[in-house]
Amino acid sequence: MHILVVGGTGFIGQHLAGKLCAQGHKVTIPTRAYGRARDLLVYPTATVLQADVHDEAVIDRLMARQQAVINLVGILHSRPGKPYGPDFERAHVQLPRKLAQAACRHGVARLLHVSALGADPAAPSMYLRSKADGEAAIRAAYQAAAGAGEAPGTYTLFRPSVVFGPQDNFLNLFARLARWFPVLPVGGADARMQPVHVDDVARAILNALTLPSAAGATYELAGPDVLTLRELVALAARASGRPRPVLGLPDGLARLQALFFECLPGQPLMTRDNLDSLKADNVASRGIASELGVVPTPVAAAVGYLRR
Numbered sequence: 001m002h003i004l005v006v007g008g009t010g011f012i013g014q015h016l017a018g019k020l021c022a023q024g025h026k027v028t029i030p031t032r033a034y035g036r037a038r039d040l041l042v043y044p045t046a047t048v049l050q051a052d053v054h055d056e057a058v059i060d061r062l063m064a065r066q067q068a069v070i071n072l073v074g075i076l077h078s079r080p081g082k083p084y085g086p087d088f089e090r091a092h093v094q095l096p097r098k099l100a101q102a103a104c105r106h107g108v109a110r111l112l113h114v115s116a117l118g119a120d121p122a123a124p125s126m127y128l129r130s131k132a133d134g135e136a137a138i139r140a141a142y143q144a145a146a147g148a149g150e151a152p153g154t155y156t157l158f159r160p161s162v163v164f165g166p167q168d169n170f171l172n173l174f175a176r177l178a179r180w181f182p183v184l185p186v187g188g189a190d191a192r193m194q195p196v197h198v199d200d201v202a203r204a205i206l207n208a209l210t211l212p213s214a215a216g217a218t219y220e221l222a223g224p225d226v227l228t229l230r231e232l233v234a235l236a237a238r239a240s241g242r243p244r245p246v247l248g249l250p251d252g253l254a255r256l257q258a259l260f261f262e263c264l265p266g267q268p269l270m271t272r273d274n275l276d277s278l279k280a281d282n283v284a285s286r287g288i289a290s291e292l293g294v295v296p297t298p299v300a301a302a303v304g305y306l307r308r
Contacts, residue, residue, distance in 0.1 A: 004069040178237035
């Protein structure tokens with residue numbers, strides 16, 4: 001199968017590309033930063049192209065002759081806005097819309113899109129609201145194509161909880177902080193989440209590619225453990241060999257801490273919008289659907305990569 005993987009140089013994409021190529025799929029991975037794709041060049045059936053996937057003309061060229069497209073693009077931070085900032089609008093709403101419309105125009109059989117657990121237009125954070133509108137944009141594009149008499153393919157939506165695994169920016173962050181601080185102060189410490197291993201996410205996407213029942217489906221992807229952020233931070237510190245006490249910050253102090261991080265150069269460790277996401281528990285309504293053929297990995301069984 002010829003598959004276009006948008007966002008393939010990211011955390012999930014790096015793991016998914018290897019699985020796709022191992023099954024003999026021909027994978028095209030566009031990226032604006034060719035250097036980020038060095039690890040993908042070892043796969044004989046992967047083609048890495050320097051391209052701007054936000055350009056509709058570029059999307060049309062990339063989509064030609066593809067049988068499936070997988071969208072993994074996601075960002076954690078954006079400038080503020082209502083109902084969300086322009087960066088979230090561009091990455092989480094406009095891009096999925098453009099990809100869905102192009103997939104319909106080119107008769108691509110499958111579009112698989114990674115959203116987020118908790119996506120809801122009334123969610124407390126810009127991040128989750130934009131993810132919900134991205135899903136809606138995909139549904140609208142397929143409905144419009146069908147209404148125009150076209151014969152579009154099908155789409156599948158995935159809503160993963162926070163994803164962990166080697167090279168993640170979640171548990172690795174807390175493990176690094178444990179190297180430098182005797183106490184780990186955390187906002188939203190009592191928020192509950194259900195972390196899912198990156199290989200489980202990649203396997204679910206891979207299996208859904210050829211699964212007839214995945215057409216039009218929305219799948220929640222979560223692990224077997226429901227843990228508070230406080231428990232996850234403590235686990236990451238222990239797994240790194242540096243156990244640390246975790247101090248839960250009251251909301252006002254947590255927002256001051258996040259504001260401070262926002263003012264620092266580079267990608268912030270935490271933003272006020274990240275804190276807003278923690279106002280709603282990130283827990284699935286049920287386990288991973290059995291037809292996806294995934295047995296979720298417990299967090300404690302797969303954090304050896306944190307040991308330094």
